[in-house]
Amino acid sequence: MTATMRIGEVARAAGTTVRTIRYYEEIGLLTAAGDRVSGSHRLYTETDVDRVKELLRLKDLLGVSLDELRELIAAEEARTLLREEFRSDRTSSRRRAAILREALANVQRQQALVERRRAQLDELDAELQERNALILTRLDELGVTPVR
Amino acid sequence: MTATMRIGEVARAAGTTVRTIRYYEEIGLLTAAGDRVSGSHRLYTETDVDRVKELLRLKDLLGVSLDELRELIAAEEARTLLREEFRSDRTSSRRRAAILREALANVQRQQALVERRRAQLDELDAELQERNALILTRLDELGVTPVR
DNA sequence: TCGTAATCTGACGTGAACGTAAGAAAGAGC
DNA sequence: GCTCTTTCTTACGTTCACGTCAGATTACGA
Numbered sequence: 495m496t497a498t499m500r501i502g503e504v505a506r507a508a509g510t511t512v513r514t515i516r517y518y519e520e521i522g523l524l525t526a527a528g529d530r531v532s533g534s535h536r537l538y539t540e541t542d543v544d545r546v547k548e549l550l551r552l553k554d555l556l557g558v559s560l561d562e563l564r565e566l567i568a569a570e571e572a573r574t575l576l577r578e579e580f581r582s583d584r585t586s587s588r589r590r591a592a593i594l595r596e597a598l599a600n601v602q603r604q605q606a607l608v609e610r611r612r613a614q615l616d617e618l619d620a621e622l623q624e625r626n627a628l629i630l631t632r633l634d635e636l637g638v639t640p641v642r
Numbered sequence: 643m644t645a646t647m648r649i650g651e652v653a654r655a656a657g658t659t660v661r662t663i664r665y666y667e668e669i670g671l672l673t674a675a676g677d678r679v680s681g682s683h684r685l686y687t688e689t690d691v692d693r694v695k696e697l698l699r700l701k702d703l704l705g706v707s708l709d710e711l712r713e714l715i716a717a718e719e720a721r722t723l724l725r726e727e728f729r730s731d732r733t734s735s736r737r738r739a740a741i742l743r744e745a746l747a748n749v750q751r752q753q754a755l756v757e758r759r760r761a762q763l764d765e766l767d768a769e770l771q772e773r774n775a776l777i778l779t780r781l782d783e784l785g786v787t788p789v790r
Numbered sequence: 791t792c793g794t795a796a797t798c799t800g801a802c803g804t805g806a807a808c809g810t811a812a813g814a815a816a817g818a819g820c
Numbered sequence: 821g822c823t824c825t826t827t828c829t830t831a832c833g834t835t836c837a838c839g840t841c842a843g844a845t846t847a848c849g850a
Contacts, residue, residue, distance in 0.1 A: 638739045
């Protein structure tokens with residue numbers, strides 16, 4: 495189907511290690527494309543690379559554990575369905591709508607977390623600004639010209 | 643001097659555990675106020691509570707390790723000096739300026755990290771918005787009225 | 791002074807997220 | 821078919837950031 499790649503290439507493309515990819519599969523965060531008999535090489539697509547990148551990003555930016563991440567992405571399975579099932583002509587409108595709703599809820603959960611994080615960051619930023627200003631004032635009082 | 647408190651109260655006030663406070667001292671992130679002979683109770687001030695809160699926040703929001711946090715806060719010692727030495731009348735203007743400059747550099751390092759994080763968050767947010775919009779469009783194409 | 795709660799030190803335990811090593815097997819290129 | 825790199829499975833090791841336990845000590849309040 496799509497240009498198929500092996501685990502090493504995926505790791506390099508996603509900026510991580512082979513072990514991490516396998517580990518994510520172990521804990522159910524990832525599944526190699528296509529059925530695979532134990533022992534044979536795992537095969538992936540570009541989409542998988544994107545997924546790995548996204549997992550790493552969410553983990554880092556939102557500071558969630560891989561367990562929480564699994565919950566957060568639970569409905570992401572729907573995203574896979576969206577590619578495999580959604581495109582099929584024999585998928586009903588009703589079914590498609592359900593898939594889309596799942597995907598929507600999924601995205602919205604992530605957005606909520608992003609919003610919370612952003613609010614916290616803003617607060618921190620405001621306090622840092624304040625401290626910065628205070629220090630500049632004190633320097634000024636000393637008759638010193640601050641750097642910038 | 644200031645209203646003095648013990649480790650349990652500090653932990654409660656900062657929303658963490660006694661063990662964490664001791665651990666932070668172990669790795670040099672924190673120092674109990676005043677000289678202390680081994681075995682006697684650690685004593686803290688309100689300022690220490692703020693410091694612990696800040697440490698927890700930076701760790702969480704910026705996603706840095708405690709080691710990195712120590713580097714990041716290195717010059718924070720200057721902040722303590724700022725309270726003890728800065729207020730002394732026998733501290734020269736030149737010395738005060740130096741202390742302030744240290745504090746300034748310190749704050750600015752933190753601000754830089756906050757900025758980077760914010761930029762990353764913004765990027766993530768933009769992509770989520772896009773996905774959200776795409777899903778809504780598809781739902782619309784199906785003639786379904788999305789929730790909200 | 792005495793009882794009791796909180797804290798002390800020291801040490802070992804734990805969960806998450808991988809790292810690493812060994813030996814076998816797979817698969818791409820010639 | 822053969823070589824050589826890459827991947828496979830299994831399993832134990834490691835680091836970080838604390839948790840937990842034991843026994844001794846401290847200090848506050850009656």
